[in-house]
Amino acid sequence: MFEKVSVEKCTSYDKELVKNSLDKAIDEIDGLSFVKEGMTVGLKLNLVGAAAPEKAVTTHPMIVRRLCERLTEMGAKVVIGDSPGGVFNKSYVFGIYKACGLLELEKDFDGKVKLNEDFSEKDAEFADAVSIKTFTYTGWLDDVDAIINVSKLKTHAMMGMSCAVKNMFGTIPGVTKPQYHMRFPEERAFANVMVDLNEFFKPQLYIVDAIDGMEGNGPTAGDKRHIGAVLASKKPYALDVVCADIIGMGIRDVPTIMAAFERGLGPESIADVDIVSLSDGEHIKVADFKRATIHQSIDFSGGGFGNKMKSVLIKLFLQTRPQVKAAECVGCKKCYETCPAGAITMVERNVKGKVLMIPEIDRSKCIKCFCCQEFCPKGAMKVHENPLGKFVSTI
Structure with missing residues (x-):
């Protein structure tokens, strides 16, 4: 069996509902056991564009707020960041923060929570990579002691689904992202880029905002679709298999999951996943979820x-x-x-x-x-x- 995946029902972004469901999802897998007093935790969100939270394009701020509460209560500091598609500078990215409803977080946590203001770029070598042995990444990640990947469940035209694994592409500076599509235009090679990035950065915890997801023309211009769940795991691959299953997809529909399976990092099917904390013992499934592509x-x-x-x-x-x-x-x-x-x-x-x-x-x-x-x-x-x-x- 691979890392446990916890799934909790959550019917809306109501503050108390999010608190109860997210806490249960995290605690079922002892997801914050890595947190030490005085450490800095980076929340790597999905902030692909300047979209209001109700559009279901980006990680919802209520999920982020509850994570900040949990982490600061444990004595940690928090840095929130991502590199959207576009120029990676303060003017552009803070416009994204504002549109996504995140600006209030800094003032509400008395300096313990910061929106990333480091827009430097760093070069990396990763000898164990399958695809991306050299790459440029966002420098703010060097200044955190641990990363939590907080993704959004959406369709994706090239990768079938955008979720935990795909979310780490946001570690690549926005304007350089197209270069990686040119370096790895073939679907399988590009999927391995996503897996490589997860293996390089190794986030300590993965959270999926699947209360409202996106179907159809995702990941930015599709239709909001209520799913009603939050999920958590210490690794992304089984987590993505569960998310895919919820929206009616298997590993062959999602190249990133298939790449992880071929590398021995992820399960072959939902049957190989240890799912815990299923609310009321009921398996969450969304019928007739509209895909972006068919793999x-x-x-x-x-x-x-x-x-x-x-x-x-x-x-x-x-x-x-x-x-x-x-x-x-x-x-x-x-x-x-x-x-x-x-x-x-x-x-x-x-x-x-x-x-x-x-x-x-x-x-x-x-x-x-x-x-x-x-x-x-x-x-x-x-x-x-x-x-x-x-x-x-x-x-």
Whole structure:
């Protein structure tokens, strides 16, 4: 068995409900046993963009507040941080803090809780990595004694799901993130980048905010979906397997989980996970959770001509790709600026009687990293699926 995963029901972000559920999730696995008086703990959140908490894009501030209460009660100091997509400097990141409802935390904890103001970058070498043996990371992490990874359960166009493992990509400075998509454009290699980062930084505790998650066009422009849970574990891999199972996915749907399994770091299925603290003994599942992409359907086991033909057809036709919905585009050029492959140009188009600069994607250059979709502020860049592929997947 792998590290225990605790799951607690939590129906809303009400202060008392969060306190009760989060405390139970943490204490069931003795999750704060590493905390010593006087130490500094870094809370690595998911702050992918400037979105209000009710949008379910980022880690909810009520989860963060309760963690700060627990840690400061134990005599620790707290630094809260992340590197969103964009420039890694005080002006930009503090705008994210404000939008995400975090600015009040500093004044409410009498200096024991700080929002990160160190925007330095450091270089690292990791000989044991599978993919990312050299990389640049956010320097504030060097000044904390331990890390708690506090993620959000969401869909992700490239990785299937954004949760505990994927959240560590926020240790890479924002404007350099596209470089890693270019270095590792293949899905499996990029998934191993995420695993490598977890193995390098080794957070002491992982918390998942799954009270409200995101389905569909995630991780930033999807639809809020109530899930009603908070989860905790000392390692991310079994934790992500449980989160995937809650939203109807398996390890072959989520490349980061599959990469961990292949490296002997994570379980093969939910059956291999020791789940504790299930509220009322009831397994939490969300029916018909809308995915961003479909991975499992291109990998069929069991042999036979039918399965082989089905696999070949879906590999041919069920290829997702980013595609702009012109009617929702405002011509901000964010996709053009973030595309690591230089596959996007801005061209004039007549949209509802107005001439706008609309992104046009060169399919021969596109590496399907979905950076354009992830960082589109209006959700105008969509994950497009071939209709024929959808039909093939049902036969």
